[in-house]
Amino acid sequence: MILRPFDPWKSELCTCPPKLSLNPYTGCPHGCLYCYASSYIPRFGVCRPKADLHKRLAREAAKVTPGTIVAMSNSSDPYPPKEEELRLSRGCLEILKYRKLSVQVVTKSHLVAHDAILLASMRACVAITVTTLDDSISRRLEPGASLPDERILALTSLAKAGVPVSARVDPIIPGINDHEIEELVAAASRAGARHITSSTYKARPGSLKRIISAFPRDCAALERLFAGGNRVAGSSYLPFEIRAGLMNKVRERAKMVGLTFSCCREGLPSDSGANCDGSHLLALCRNDGIWQECDAAP
Secondary structure (H helix, E strand, O other), X not given: OOOEEOOOOOXXXXXXXOOEEOOXXXXXXXXXXXXXXXXXXXXXOOOEEOOOHHHHHHHHHOOOOOOOEEEEOOOOOOOOOOHHHHOHHHHHHHHHHHOOOEEEEEEOOHHHHHHHHHHHOOOEEEEEEOOOOOHHHHHHHOOOOOOHHHHHHHHHHHHHHOOOEEEEEEEEOOXXXXXXXXXXXXXXXXXXXXXXXXXXOOEOOOHHHHHHHHOOOOOOOHHHHHHOOOEEOOEEOOOXXXXXXXXXXXXXXXXXXXXXXXXXXXXXXXXXXXXOOOHHHHHEEEEOOEEEEHHHOO
16 A cells, blocks of 8 residues: 555554655665664665555545645655655645545755745645754754755745645754754744744654764763663653753744644644644644734635
């Protein structure tokens, strides 16, 4: 199946609304040190297009109720460098638009902005992960992903085109990017984001070692912090008081600049009316430069 129910962790901490998951590619070239998918997808660093993707999607999408949310993508980024040539994700968007399905795109790539006009013409929202504004940190932490400035520009381009956008300020890793919270939220707001989704780093087998190896001085205390937390759905969590403190800091900054806030798999509440994944933005349309409920737009 190309379209699958979204519930990768089967955890009570996952509060996403019902939706389907679509990954046009298997594997991802970003090489993010904190990646959870690399722990269960073989050869994850090698990006492979799905065979007969568009034919299979067209057949399955025809059976899905219009308006159903399709999240693209939750495991492998839908906009790897290969997308510029293959345009698999764009083809998927065209099929989903034809079937009147709602689409939530999640990416770390600036290439998503190439589809801004298409996304603005359908029921869609885009979430771009912005983990740091520091190129040197980004190149060590997410070596194959678009640089921070490119992602911010993509947010700006999408918002100007009329696509509701959110920024995923996650994961927050103590000692690496926790000092950037204020700047990250401010940059997302200036770019036109309407919502912030955030989370703390959850250590998976192997990922903690990769991060400590890449940031030996910055992460001297990180391993000890996880020793005081617990395990949920195969991931090691930071102690609750640390997670709550970081999430409250993001929440406060988001509120100061007029953005809604939610957090991912933290066991903490989101803002009233906001979905944890930012998919509530699907209800927004831009009319004469003003964001409003789609049904209320002329």
